[in-house]
Amino acid sequence: MGAMSPTHWLIVIGVLVLLFGAKKLPDLARSVGQSTRLFKGEMRGLKNDEQADPTTPPTPPAREATPAPVVADAPAPARNDAA
Numbered sequence: 001m002g003a004m005s006p007t008h009w010l011i012v013i014g015v016l017v018l019l020f021g022a023k024k025l026p027d028l029a030r031s032v033g034q035s036t037r038l039f040k041g042e043m044r045g046l047k048n049d050e051q052a053d054p055t056t057p058p059t060p061p062a063r064e065a066t067p068a069p070v071v072a073d074a075p076a077p078a079r080n081d082a083a
Contacts, residue, residue, distance in 0.1 A: 004012075020028060 016025065
């Protein structure tokens, strides 16, 4: 139940040769390698996207504190009590 022994590997290789033929095995291995590289590249891309985490909004740049404008008091309206 442990790892595969060399005899097991020879049997697996023999079955692959019988199923696919000796001519198609290099093409099969090449396509598996390309698929693996593509998969690894996509996983790196996903990892980079997770680090950017689009669900958290970006923090706005810090603003300098400006004092509120001082508004001078307007003169009181004149009262007309002569009515």
